[in-house]
Amino acid sequence: MVPISTLEQEGFIQLLKTLDRRYQLPSRKYFTREALPKMYTEVRQSLATQLTKVSHFALTTDMWSSRTCEPYMTVTIHFMEDWELKTARLQTSYFPQDHTGEHIAEALQDVLKTWKLNPTGLVAITTDNGANIVKAVQLNKWPRIQCFGHRLHLAIGHAMDDARITRAISLCKNVVSSFSYSWRKRRELAEVQIQLGLPSHQLLTEATTSWGSRLLMIERVLEQERALSKVLSVDMKTRPLVPTWQDIEVLEAVQKALKPCQDFTDALSGEKYVTLSYVRPVLHLFNTSLLAPGGGG
Known part of the structure; x- marks a missing residue:
């Protein structure tokens, strides 16, 4: 699961020499012209035979x-x-x-x-x-x-069309961007994480095509909120990005509401069992429990 160019990197070559000096590393051409085409042909033929x-x-x-x-x-x-x-x-x-x-x-x-x-x-x-x-x-x-997953994605997008949520999500994105483009801030964040005893996790970026990535971004910001606030507050330029208690409250509410949907989406993504039959009972669960007035447990 790495690029074929890895074969030509000095560090990788040195690693293999350290493991076994007798091993002769095949060339890049061997993999592109022989190994991978052969693997593709074998896998394709096996599947074609299976499908008959x-x-x-x-x-x-x-x-x-x-x-x-x-x-x-x-x-x-x-x-x-x-x-x-x-x-x-x-x-x-x-x-x-x-x-x-x-x-x-x-x-x-x-x-x-x-x-x-x-x-x-x-x-x-x-x-x-x-x-x-x-x-x-x-x-x-x-x-x-x-595709129920696609419809769920659209429904969640429409449901989050709220000024308070929009502000909190926008703040999350700006916080992530401020660390993504600054190695210094990432270094400072790593130091503060150790000081506060927080997990040494990197921030996550939202992908517009997946609402689940938005949830992961929010969860990571909430997890690292103390460390983020400490790093951002030191710099005058990034001090406005420190989440307020109102922002944290909104993000926690969104995380609480979306987490069950994420679990449901994970279940619907299974390939070893039938998923269509999940839809109706889960919709019933949403209507009678998660989406019921005063619900959300």
Whole structure:
């Protein structure tokens, strides 16, 4: 899970020499031209053989962009084998075409043809609510299930559209940014963490596409609030970023409200068990307990 360029780094080379001077480290070309292609071919052939025995299956798909803004489409298959739920990533394809419903529909059809999957065996495909992907599924005349995780993400986003929450979240982001771009502040934070007996944790940045990352950011700020306040208050420029008691109160309320949703999302992300049947009982739990007046336990 590290770049192939690691092979050429002096520290890594020295590490292997220290472990065993007799070991001859393969070249970068060996991995790019032989080892990885061979591994890909073997894994792909093994999966293709496995899928020949599958009569019914479900798919999930999503369009996404890399950190360099390159567009991709990922397709995942779900099927039963010996009464066990199996999941496999069929492919992650570069998708430079316009993301129209027609182009996506054609790309999804190509996936089935490439893997020799019979469209009549497709039980359902799970997607988000993007108009283009909805149209693509309609064009292919496939049964579709809305992604509950995506809908939950949208619902939480709408629920947090409050001036007090917006201010507190914005403050969190600014606090994280002030430490992200200053090695000096990170060093000072590490020193204060030791002094206060706090965990030596780095701050976490929110990803706009995942409400769960916002919760993690909030939890980390609350965990390190004493250390953050001590470091920020020393500098005149960052002193306004010290969270007030009102900000802390709002962040604690948001954390308390979102934590059960995070646990539910984690459960819905399972690949070894059926998750669709979780939705209705959990919604009932939300309505009768978590979202009930005076609830939140």
